[in-house]
Amino acid sequence: MNAEAPQNPTHTEFRRQDYRPPDWLVPAIALDFDLGIETTRVKATLTVERNGGHDRPLRLDGDEIQPLAVRVDGQDADWSMDGDTLVVAVAGDRARVETEVAIYPASNSKLMGLYASNGMLCTQCEAEGFRRITFFPDRPDVLSRYAVRMTGDKAAFPILLTNGNPLRTGEDGARHWAEWEDPFPKPSYLFALVAGDLKPNHDSFTTRSGRKVDLNIWVREADLPRTGHAMAALKQSMAWDEETYGREYDLDLFNIVAVSDFNMGAMENKGLNVFNTAYVLADPDTATDTDFDNIARVVAHEYFHNWSGNRVTCRDWFQLSLKEGFTVFRDQGFSADTGSPAVKRIDDVRTLRAIQFPEDSGPLAHSVRPDSYVEISNFYTATVYNKGAELIRMMRTILGPDKFRAGTDLYFDRHDGEAATCDDFVKALEDASGVDLTHLKLWYSQAGTPKVTASLDQDGGTAVLKLAQTVPPTPGHPVKQPMPIPLKVALIGERSGAEIAPERLVILDAADDTVEFDGLDEPALLSINRGFSAPVDLQVDRRAGELEKLAASDSDPFARYEAIQELMMRWLIAAAQGEVADIEPVIRAVGDTLRSNQLDAALKAEAILPPSEAVIGDRMDRVDPDAIHGARERLRAAIGARLSDELSSAQREGGAPGSDLSSRAKGTRRLRSIALDFLAAADAQAGARLAKVQFDAADNMTDRSGALRVLASLDMPERVAALEAFYRRHADDPLVIDKWFGVQAMAQRPDALDQVRELIRHERFTFANPNRLRSVAGVFGMNQWALHHASGEGYRFLTDLILEADKVNPQVAARMVPPLGRWKRFDDQRQALMREQLERIVATPGLSKDVHEQASKSLG
Numbered sequence: 130m131n132a133e134a135p136q137n138p139t140h141t142e143f144r145r146q147d148y149r150p151p152d153w154l155v156p157a158i159a160l161d162f163d164l165g166i167e168t169t170r171v172k173a174t175l176t177v178e179r180n181g182g183h184d185r186p187l188r189l190d191g192d193e194i195q196p197l198a199v200r201v202d203g204q205d206a207d208w209s210m211d212g213d214t215l216v217v218a219v220a221g222d223r224a225r226v227e228t229e230v231a232i233y234p235a236s237n238s239k240l241m242g243l244y245a246s247n248g249m250l251c252t253q254c255e256a257e258g259f260r261r262i263t264f265f266p267d268r269p270d271v272l273s274r275y276a277v278r279m280t281g282d283k284a285a286f287p288i289l290l291t292n293g294n295p296l297r298t299g300e301d302g303a304r305h306w307a308e309w310e311d312p313f314p315k316p317s318y319l320f321a322l323v324a325g326d327l328k329p330n331h332d333s334f335t336t337r338s339g340r341k342v343d344l345n346i347w348v349r350e351a352d353l354p355r356t357g358h359a360m361a362a363l364k365q366s367m368a369w370d371e372e373t374y375g376r377e378y379d380l381d382l383f384n385i386v387a388v389s390d391f392n393m394g395a396m397e398n399k400g401l402n403v404f405n406t407a408y409v410l411a412d413p414d415t416a417t418d419t420d421f422d423n424i425a426r427v428v429a430h431e432y433f434h435n436w437s438g439n440r441v442t443c444r445d446w447f448q449l450s451l452k453e454g455f456t457v458f459r460d461q462g463f464s465a466d467t468g469s470p471a472v473k474r475i476d477d478v479r480t481l482r483a484i485q486f487p488e489d490s491g492p493l494a495h496s497v498r499p500d501s502y503v504e505i506s507n508f509y510t511a512t513v514y515n516k517g518a519e520l521i522r523m524m525r526t527i528l529g530p531d532k533f534r535a536g537t538d539l540y541f542d543r544h545d546g547e548a549a550t551c552d553d554f555v556k557a558l559e560d561a562s563g564v565d566l567t568h569l570k571l572w573y574s575q576a577g578t579p580k581v582t583a584s585l586d587q588d589g590g591t592a593v594l595k596l597a598q599t600v601p602p603t604p605g606h607p608v609k610q611p612m613p614i615p616l617k618v619a620l621i622g623e624r625s626g627a628e629i630a631p632e633r634l635v636i637l638d639a640a641d642d643t644v645e646f647d648g649l650d651e652p653a654l655l656s657i658n659r660g661f662s663a664p665v666d667l668q669v670d671r672r673a674g675e676l677e678k679l680a681a682s683d684s685d686p687f688a689r690y691e692a693i694q695e696l697m698m699r700w701l702i703a704a705a706q707g708e709v710a711d712i713e714p715v716i717r718a719v720g721d722t723l724r725s726n727q728l729d730a731a732l733k734a735e736a737i738l739p740p741s742e743a744v745i746g747d748r749m750d751r752v753d754p755d756a757i758h759g760a761r762e763r764l765r766a767a768i769g770a771r772l773s774d775e776l777s778s779a780q781r782e783g784g785a786p787g788s789d790l791s792s793r794a795k796g797t798r799r800l801r802s803i804a805l806d807f808l809a810a811a812d813a814q815a816g817a818r819l820a821k822v823q824f825d826a827a828d829n830m831t832d833r834s835g836a837l838r839v840l841a842s843l844d845m846p847e848r849v850a851a852l853e854a855f856y857r858r859h860a861d862d863p864l865v866i867d868k869w870f871g872v873q874a875m876a877q878r879p880d881a882l883d884q885v886r887e888l889i890r891h892e893r894f895t896f897a898n899p900n901r902l903r904s905v906a907g908v909f910g911m912n913q914w915a916l917h918h919a920s921g922e923g924y925r926f927l928t929d930l931i932l933e934a935d936k937v938n939p940q941v942a943a944r945m946v947p948p949l950g951r952w953k954r955f956d957d958q959r960q961a962l963m964r965e966q967l968e969r970i971v972a973t974p975g976l977s978k979d980v981h982e983q984a985s986k987s988l989g
């Protein structure tokens with residue numbers, strides 16, 4: 130670094146232990162918006178109340194806003210600015226504080242606060258966006274009743290929406306206004322406002338106590354035909370939450386708005402959910418089966434937040450998993466109950482292993498309830514969300530469904546209208562069940578994926594299961610305590626293939642332990658961590674042939690999937706390390722799976738899909754991206770060649786039209802493209818021809834993009850033809866153009882980097898739209914073989930993108946950093962190249978605190 134390199138800025142670190150209740154409460158707020166795309170004026174009237182006996186002034190958070198006026202009880206106030214914070218002297222214990230600001234939605238490229246998207250105005254306030262709209266104690270433990278008045282141009286903003294219920298509307302020449310009120314006190318992060326030219330898909334739902342709720346999904350008129358699936362999912366979610374958790378909706382109106390520029394998936398604002406269009410719009414021609422499933426999942430997730438998040442909210446942002454882990458767990462249950470539970474579980478575990486495990490073993494590792502943060506946006510992570518959901522799942526496994534339900538009932542009842550903590554949640558479960566969960570709470574505070582080893586020693590009719598665990602060190606936490614690890618275990622007879630010891634729950638709560646099984650009348654196979662009962666990295670000592678038998682006979686579908694995956698994994702690791710390993714057991718297991726008449730197509734597809742290159746790398750001491758890529762290619766080619774008959778018939782399997790979204794039809798399509806991928810790996814020429822046929826004949830996006838994905842990695846003339854045809858066919862649909870970019874950024878090709886460089890130069894590429902940016906930069910960051918090219922060019926390219934994106938949207942840019950933080954897992958040369966880029970990021974003048982936190986922590 131040269132001598133003139135700028136000093137790292139120092140950013141405040143917030144600590145969980147420093148929590149203090151707010152000095153001032155705001156029981157009510159009235160907001161008056163004079164809306165404009167370029168300039169919007171916001172008047173706020175806060176009813177403030179001193180909280181406790183102190184004489185501290187009122188401090189109101191702001192971000193990039195200036196007060197135009199400040200009044201206390203109608204008089205010009207005594208105020209000052211402390212950085213971004215407005216400090217107001219208030220003499221009594223209660224006052225009316227008025228402020229006025231101007232904000233500029235069209236130039237708000239961070240997409241936090243009030244911003245413009247496609248001619249409309251919308252807001253995003255979680256976590257700290259409200260302070261970009263008006264001065265306010267912008268923290269989740271300050272709950273207020275909101276009254277909102279919106280005034281704007283009738284033609285530009287025919288629709289005006291905010292939280293709660295509409296009260297009055299009126300016109301004033303070319304302008305009109307609306308007044309709304311939200312009867313439920315809420316924290317500022319749940320505020321929302323939308324103004325624009327939108328059309329509703331209208332429907333209704335009658336709750337079980339007889340409340341008729343008006344439902345609207347607001348989109349641009351042309352998108353209306355693609356809102357049916359989201360609406361159906363919404364009604365299903367409302368019914369499911371009544372049935373499963375006894376939770377009923379509480380307003381007469383529920384609105385969803387689809388926005389094309391959005392930092393995340395969607396947002397649970399009270400009564401007015403705002404969604405990324407990617408999680409609303411779908412029809413079979415433009416959305417894949419996975420898209421349909423994701424839409425239902427996200428609609429359910431945001432709806433479920435109405436209770437887990439809104440009626441009971443978080444005391445502070447360290448408690449984020451209180452709402453997110455629990456709500457993910459709830460949406461997982463919804464998807465399992467409305468689809469295939471086994472496939473859903475496999476999918477969830479795949480996400481956990483692909484994203485959360487690497488996070489938990491890297492420099493950004495943090496616990497489910499973090500101890501500190503610099504920028505809270507950086508903590509909307511797979512750990513808080515997905516590991517948090519696993520933690521709730523373990524509680525349910527230990528308590529059983531009935532006590533768990535009694536616990537959640539007590540939690541909602543006890544804390545309704547409050548801002549609660551993770552401890553409050555566990556306390557409610559304990560009080561309702563009579564079960565002590567103290568030890569389990571370690572999962573909230575200890576980061577790192579526990580490593581568990583297991584072996585089974587059998588002597589005649591008795592077998593002893595030996596278990597041991599270690600919890601690896603994580604940044605700031607070198608020494609760990611043993612965790613309570615709930616493992617579902619059964620024994621399968623080696624000869625009979627039957628369960629010779631029925632499933633039981635073993636809780637490993639010490640560094641090691643043994644469990645005995647008696648009365649066995651044949652050699653036993655160990656089926657362990659069934660259903661992935663604990664989110665651990667489990668290594669089982671296996672005899673030769675054991676995995677193959679479990680792959681064919683395990684009575685738990687998840688464990689059966691695991692056995693096949695582990696068979697492939699062991700071959701892949703050996704091959705990547707240059708060892709000779711026998712591929713026959715893998716071929717037999719995959720072949721048996723394909724031919725099985727017990728398994729449905731969806732399960733077959735999940736089971737035979739080889740682990741991703743990144744997940745293979747995670748299992749090796751040193752990640753060798755080229756060797757891993759080569760090994761995986763060889764495995765795919767061998768399976769494709771040896772099982773071409775089975776794969777070809779799976780690929781040809783006809784049946785349902787693309788409009789059939791039944792589990793059966795979706796499974797058939799999933800298996801079709803996976804089979805195609807194997808066949809193309811064995812014979813590129815024949816594969817390309819077959820893929821082009823599938824592409825041309827497709828009456829749905831699943832088959833079309835499945836074929837395109839295969840073609841994108843091949844060097845065949847069909848590739849260019851298909852990419853061009855796809856682009857032309859869908860040129861008017863930004864969500865499909867995102868897929869077009871993504872398919873190319875994911876391609877497995879020696880020239881992948883040149884290809885993505887070209888994508889960035891494409892006229893439809895932009896840093897301003899998060900979906901588009903992610904479709905190239907986010908996807909490329911997950912393309913292990915391309916990113917980790919030995920030249921280091923992949924790192925340099927990603928870094929260029931991060932720095933460019935940071936100028937536009939720091940939150941989204943920061944989420945592109947983690948792949949570079951994996952440097953410790955690679956060889957010395959790659960380590961040096963990766964660190965060089967992280968250092969380049971940290972040394973960049975004017976860097977956001979979002980990216981700075983991620984990059985500096987990544988340097989370790």
Ligand code: PHE
Pocket residue numbers: 253255256392393394395396397430431453509
């Ligand atoms: N709270 C949202 C969810 O999980 C996610 C989100 C966070 C959206 C921050 C926008 C900004 O449903």
Ligand code: ZN
Pocket residue numbers: 430434452453456
């Ligand atoms: Zn959520």
